[in-house]
Amino acid sequence: MKRDELFVGVDVGGTTVRAAIVDVDGHVLGQEKHRLQSREPPQVAEAVVRAAKTACGAAGLPFTELRAMGLGVSGMIQKSTGVVLSAPALGWRDVPFIKLLQARAPKLPMWMASDLQVSAWGERAAGAGRGVNDLIVVLVGSGVGLGIILGGKLLEGASGVSGELGHTVVHPGGRLCSCGKRGCLEAYAAGHSLASWARDDIRIATAAGRVSGKPSLLGKRLIEQSAGDLEKITAAAMERAAHEGCELSRRLLDEAGRMLGASLANLITVLNPARMLLGGAVLAGSPRMMRATIESIDMNTGKAARLALHVSTPELGEQSCVVGAALLACESLARAA
Numbered sequence: 001m002k003r004d005e006l007f008v009g010v011d012v013g014g015t016t017v018r019a020a021i022v023d024v025d026g027h028v029l030g031q032e033k034h035r036l037q038s039r040e041p042p043q044v045a046e047a048v049v050r051a052a053k054t055a056c057g058a059a060g061l062p063f064t065e066l067r068a069m070g071l072g073v074s075g076m077i078q079k080s081t082g083v084v085l086s087a088p089a090l091g092w093r094d095v096p097f098i099k100l101l102q103a104r105a106p107k108l109p110m111w112m113a114s115d116l117q118v119s120a121w122g123e124r125a126a127g128a129g130r131g132v133n134d135l136i137v138v139l140v141g142s143g144v145g146l147g148i149i150l151g152g153k154l155l156e157g158a159s160g161v162s163g164e165l166g167h168t169v170v171h172p173g174g175r176l177c178s179c180g181k182r183g184c185l186e187a188y189a190a191g192h193s194l195a196s197w198a199r200d201d202i203r204i205a206t207a208a209g210r211v212s213g214k215p216s217l218l219g220k221r222l223i224e225q226s227a228g229d230l231e232k233i234t235a236a237a238m239e240r241a242a243h244e245g246c247e248l249s250r251r252l253l254d255e256a257g258r259m260l261g262a263s264l265a266n267l268i269t270v271l272n273p274a275r276m277l278l279g280g281a282v283l284a285g286s287p288r289m290m291r292a293t294i295e296s297i298d299m300n301t302g303k304a305a306r307l308a309l310h311v312s313t314p315e316l317g318e319q320s321c322v323v324g325a326a327l328l329a330c331e332s333l334a335r336a337a
Helices: 041-059 097-104 115-126 191-212 220-225 235-243 247-271 281-285 287-300 303-307 319-336
Strands: 007-012 016-022 028-035 069-073 076-078 083-087 092-095 110-114 135-140 144-150 275-279 310-312
Touching: 007 041, 007 115, 007 319, 016 041, 016 319, 028 041, 028 319, 041 097, 069 097, 069 115, 069 319, 076 110, 083 097, 097 110, 110 115, 110 319, 115 135, 115 144, 115 319, 135 247, 135 281, 144 247, 191 220, 191 235, 191 247, 191 281, 220 235, 220 247, 235 247, 235 281, 235 287, 247 287, 247 303, 275 281, 275 287, 281 287
Parallel strands: 007 069, 069 110, 135 275, 275 310
Antiparallel strands: 007 016, 016 028, 076 083, 083 092, 135 144
């Protein structure tokens, strides 16, 4: 492998920065993970450069010999300016992040997109979507989003913010979402939203039980799974409780899966992808919600589109973002040449 064919991919999350040195075939040659000590943009930029340099050391490569840096940021990116428009996990709005990085590494070409988009490209380049030209990668964790590849090209959108499936409305006037709207898919299917939904239903049932004089047993197994503390309810605890017969957990996981599946079915019918990868911490940790999602896809997708579609799970895990970011930086550099 020639030295001039190596790139660094960086995954900027709400609590950590991960950097990896990647070759043109998607192989990781060295990597580093830093826990963020501060979420202030200048400090995060410092952490990115530090992690990249440490990853270079692990790969036996001087930082100055990198061809380019690609970044996947958990947020909405304006591709034309390198500004992070919104990154809730970091508490950012309108942060000129590329400019901050260029001040610290002025000779290194840089490219940035959302973590969803670069993760999709990572799976397409070196994972479960390898070589597939029409691919959708769905990730459900603290948020709900996806990356779309059509005709072998990443769909970024006019302003670079495509893939925000979680902020499409599935229940007008419904539960309040973190974005400020009501009824978004993310307000039902994201991990923290599922937990909040369960807590709300338990509290409503408990209050009704006090009024009627008949104590509510709703969510009893879920409360037990959460050590008796409603604030400790998680999507993972809901899956365990559902397995033990908790009707509340079963109902909410099934309903979240149905909403997610119906939203994806509409997308499949419109875009006609060859493959869809369903992943992220919530879906990976909840076989019940995964089943409900796939059943809803099957029920609601147009027949011709469903026949052409293969549904599976991602392969690269947390590496998908750094691999995809590095390889997209490689492509961007080639296009600019």
